[in-house]
Structure formats: C-alpha cells, structure tokens
Amino acid sequence: MSLTSAATLAALDKTGPRRITDLAVAEGVTQPAMTVLVRVMEESGLVERKGDPSDKRVTLVCLTEAGASYVRTRRQAGVDAYARLIDELTGDEVEALAAALPALLHLAELESHAR
Template sequence: MSRRDDAAGADIGAALYGLATRAARRLPRDMSLTSAATLATLDRTGPRRITDLAAVEGVTQPAMTTLVRVMEESGLVERQGNPSDKRVTLVSLTEAGAAYVRTRHQAGVQAFERLIGELTGDEIAALMAALPALRHLAELENQDRDGPKR
C-alpha cells in the first residue's frame, strides 16, 4: 500500500468509524449494546455455543452465560441441544428475538434514510457508487468478527 492509499484508508476509516459510533449512540437503549450485538450475531450466523458467542462479542464466558440467561428469561433466545453432539447446548433466537433484530435494523435504516435525504444528488450518486465497496467491507467485517462457526 502506498502512502496515499494509507492516508485514504485512514480518512475513510475515520469517517466510517465516526458514523458508526454516532449511529450506535442514537439507537434505543432498551438493552445493552452487547445484548443487541449478540442477538444480531445469532440472526446472522444461526445457533451458537455460549463460548463462541463470548469470543465473538469480546466478553468472558461467565458474562455471556449471564447475558444469555437474561435474554432467555425475556423470551429473546432459547437454549437447545445440538443434534450432532448431545453434550453441547446451542443458543438460538426465538421469533421474538428475530423480530427485535428486524425492528432495530429497520429503525437504523430509516435513520440513515432521513440523513441521506439531506444530501445533494451528487453526494447520493457517490454513495451509490461506493455501495459495492461498502458491502464488501461489511462482509469482511462479518468474517473477522464472527470467526469460525462450530
């Protein structure tokens, strides 16, 4: 990578990070960011072990166990046996958990739609041109974040 590419990467990274953190702060505070992220991970990847979820979300296994218990009591997740290994318990979304993820996602989309409505035609065209790169970045981030599925 050249110095120019390094500088562009830093500028783009700073812009995306700033946008993402401000967007996260605007979301409803009806649950912790870790809980919401865990639900989103389960929605994206399917059922996971508690140890896998802890690693993906960057918390300890006991903390994830507590988080899962609270979300289970709220009806957002359920524990189920793994058909291929009876010793393993998997955590999966319930319909209520999936609905929560969809509602939160839609609220985020709508917030960005309102902001995009304030842009000029040229700015919207620039974002449209960047969509393939942004989607690829999201895929790379998901691969990096989710790690191997067991």
C-alpha cells in the first residue's frame, strides 16, 4: 500500500467521512489522483462512498470495518516496532525520551492544528 493510501485511511479514521476534494487537499494530491486512489481502496474493501445526509449532492468517503481494522493493525505494528527498539536503549536514553515526551506531544498538537 502506498504512503498516500495509508495516510488517507489514517485521516479517515481520525476525522471520519470526508469529501474526495478534502482528502486530496489534505494529502497534497490532485482531485483526479485521489479519485483513482479511493476507487482502488474501494475495490479492496477498505473504503466506501456514501451520500452526505446533510447535502444529497455530496458523496463522502468512509472507512469500512476492513479499513478501520487495517489502520488499527498498522498502528499497532508501529507501536510494537518502537517498543522493540526502546528495549534496546540504555536507561539514560529511556529517561531522555520520557523527558522529551511533553515537547513531542506539543509538536503533534501543533501539527494537527496546522491542517
């Protein structure tokens, strides 16, 4: 799976259903490219298109259960990989990471507000 596909699935998991145009802007690709990407993910059973209940002219891209499961599995694999790496650090290095966590969390918060 491409990084853009994985990022799009993660965005849908975080924000809920979105328009293709909004997904394209968020991922920095053209609307036609996102349309193709959504079609491929739809054929793979990871997303589905549904009408927007508040505006029948709008189609939203939604995660399916398979898509949500993929995101959870990928996220857990990342957690497991970091846990294995952290186990290789010295005690001082683990303490340094723990001390840096507030700043890292702040960076993540700033990044989420920038979108």
